Amino acid sequence: MRKRNRAYKKAKSRNLISDWKKFKELRNEVIDLVREAKRQYLINLHNSLVDKSIPPGKWWRIAKSVCKFKNKESQNSPIKVNGEILIHPIEKATAINDYFCSISRFDTEPQLPNVPPLAPYELSDIVITEQDVIDHFQILNINKPAGPDKLPPKFLKAIFPSLVTPLTFIFNKSLQSGTVPSDWKLANVSAIYKGKGDQDNVSNYRPISVTNCFSKILEKIIFKYLHNYIHDHAILTDQQSGFRNKDSTIKSVTFII
Numbered sequence: 001m002r003k004r005n006r007a008y009k010k011a012k013s014r015n016l017i018s019d020w021k022k023f024k025e026l027r028n029e030v031i032d033l034v035r036e037a038k039r040q041y042l043i044n045l046h047n048s049l050v051d052k053s054i055p056p057g058k059w060w061r062i063a064k065s066v067c068k069f070k071n072k073e074s075q076n077s078p079i080k081v082n083g084e085i086l087i088h089p090i091e092k093a094t095a096i097n098d099y100f101c102s103i104s105r106f107d108t109e110p111q112l113p114n115v116p117p118l119a120p121y122e123l124s125d126i127v128i129t130e131q132d133v134i135d136h137f138q139i140l141n142i143n144k145p146a147g148p149d150k151l152p153p154k155f156l157k158a159i160f161p162s163l164v165t166p167l168t169f170i171f172n173k174s175l176q177s178g179t180v181p182s183d184w185k186l187a188n189v190s191a192i193y194k195g196k197g198d199q200d201n202v203s204n205y206r207p208i209s210v211t212n213c214f215s216k217i218l219e220k221i222i223f224k225y226l227h228n229y230i231h232d233h234a235i236l237t238d239q240q241s242g243f244r245n246k247d248s249t250i251k252s253v254t255f256i257i
Contacts (some may be wrong), residue, residue, distance in 0.1 A: 004030050042158055049159045063155065080200040096191045099202040126225045128171045133164050136217045147212035148186040156213055171218050184215035 004026040011019035048054060048062055079086045081095045142154040156163065174180055187209035197204035230236055241247045 001030055045158045046161070050162045077199045079202060080198075081202065085200070096202050096205060097189070099205075100189070100191075100207050123226070123229045126175055126222060128168055128175070128221055130164050130168045132221050132224075133168050133171070133217065134160075136220055137164070140213070140217075144213075145188075145210050147210050147215075148188055149183065149212045149214075151213060153213050167214065167217070170214075171221065174218065175222075180215070180218075184212055184218075187211045 004023065007019070007023040007026050011023045045062065049059065079092045079095050086092050086095055137157060137160040140153050140157050140160075142152075142157055144153050146152040170181075190208045190210070191202075191205040192208050193199055194204050194206055236244070
């Protein structure tokens with residue numbers, strides 16, 4: 001890196017083609033070395049976390065360094081409820097939670113319409129393979145936050161080869177039994193300001209839920225099978241544009257015109 005920096009200063013001061021060429025060669029070499037160092041770091045991290053002989057204290061130090069467990073204090077503004085100003089984080093959280101619950105509760109169970117079968121096809125039992133789990137771990141976004149289990153995607157992606165087999169078994173058991181682990185139903189709910197209106201009004205906030213990484217992977221795998229089933233049997237009309245990949249409402253507008 002020092003050679004690269006010196007080459008940059010030299011090229012900038014002299015502005016010769018040969019100097020800029022030398023700088024670019026050193027710059028590319030540094031980029032390759034940094035990428036290789038990151039790759040080796042992840043490999044060593046995985047080997048350390050799956051090593052059964054590693055002392056528990058050292059294992060937890062490595063895990064905490066990756067997970068970055070920290071207690072963060074809320075910096076949100078006070079909340080006003082019925083003329084009373086709430087400042088304490090627990091009071092604010094309770095007030096916002098009560099509001100979110102009030103707008104998402106049904107007094108009566110909604111009546112669902114009787115929809116006739118759209119196709120003479122039945123979706124057979126979904127059997128999740130280990131490759132399904134591997135594929136979704138490989139595209140896992142490590143920049144996403146951790147859920148209630150406090151296991152961030154970056155940590156899970158580093159050790160995912162050891163998780164593939166047990167997770168595949170759990171996913172299939174969940175589908176066979178028609179139940180989901182209770183911990184996977186939990187979520188960290190954050191109140192996000194909508195960007196307009198008074199910040200002390202609870203109605204100007206919307207909830208954002210962060211669930212556990214494992215439940216997200218299961219949802220995405222099931223979605224893949226459902227999407228392929230609907231697409232292969234042409235169940236949706238061509239005029240259905242919402243929530244479809246590489247499609248938009250522009251197609252519907254052109255159809256109407």
